[in-house]
Amino acid sequence: MIIQSLRSSIANTYSRFPVTLVRGKGCKVWDDKGKEYLDFAAGIAVCSLGHCHPAVTEAITRQAGILVHVSNLYWTIPQLEVAHLLTENSFADRVFFCNSGAESMEGALKLARRHGHQNRGPDCYEVICLEGSFHGRTLATIAATGQPVFQQGFEPMPSGFVHVPPNSITALKLASGPRTAAVLIEPIQGEGGVRPVSNEFLLAAREICDRLGALL
Numbered sequence: 678m679i680i681q682s683l684r685s686s687i688a689n690t691y692s693r694f695p696v697t698l699v700r701g702k703g704c705k706v707w708d709d710k711g712k713e714y715l716d717f718a719a720g721i722a723v724c725s726l727g728h729c730h731p732a733v734t735e736a737i738t739r740q741a742g743i744l745v746h747v748s749n750l751y752w753t754i755p756q757l758e759v760a761h762l763l764t765e766n767s768f769a770d771r772v773f774f775c776n777s778g779a780e781s782m783e784g785a786l787k788l789a790r791r792h793g794h795q796n797r798g799p800d801c802y803e804v805i806c807l808e809g810s811f812h813g814r815t816l817a818t819i820a821a822t823g824q825p826v827f828q829q830g831f832e833p834m835p836s837g838f839v840h841v842p843p844n845s846i847t848a849l850k851l852a853s854g855p856r857t858a859a860v861l862i863e864p865i866q867g868e869g870g871v872r873p874v875s876n877e878f879l880l881a882a883r884e885i886c887d888r889l890g891a892l893l
């Protein structure tokens with residue numbers, strides 16, 4: 678009852694199940710009444726290691742006793758080590774650490790505009806996005822998102838985003854040009870329904886971006 682009354686202190690931005698989770702272990706979680714649930718997502722999105730794995734708990738506990746938070750004005754050894762691990766094991770040369778998917782998309786959009794401005798001039802700022810896509814809940818990322826339901830009530834949208842239907846190479850060709858700074862694609866749309874984009878469309882996007890000097 679006390680827990681229920683505290684719910685009104687949180688902004689009503691997500692529709693949540695009427696369940697308060699208090700504990701987790703592996704792929705199981707328990708609510709405040711002791712009811713056990715199987716968590717098929719074992720977390721959510723990138724948090725897919727399950728709940729309270731002993732190695733994760735040990736690492737967090739150990740670091741909490743050494744150094745918790747410093748600003749980006751300084752280097753820290755764990756950050757350098759994770760960045761190196763990521764660049765050694767992925768396509769990327771450099772890492773940008775941030776706090777959410779929306780923030781990573783904001784970073785990507787700013788990077789695309791900066792790249793367009795520096796290499797192809799100030800009119801090169803447009804990002805071509807797909808209808809049905811989802812890219813986050815900040816102003817720029819709802820403008821990139823190809824679902825009006827996320828934009829309604831927050832207009833006017835930031836400009837510079839155009840949307841084409843997924844898998845329409847013709848629409849992508851028509852929308853692209855000197856203004857195109859980047860093409861933004863979820864290879865498998867998630868929030869828009871589990872909808873994969875075709876290989877042909879991805880290859881066409883690669884070819885168009887390479888030809889224009891745009892980012893993909």
Ligand SMILES: Cc1ncc(COP(=O)(O)O)c(C=O)c1O
Pocket residue numbers: 776777778779780782811812813814863867868
């Ligand atoms: C493809 C995609 N991009 C961005 C986001 C936004 O991530 P976050 O909720 O961490 O801001 C999501 C979240 O579902 C997503 O599915």
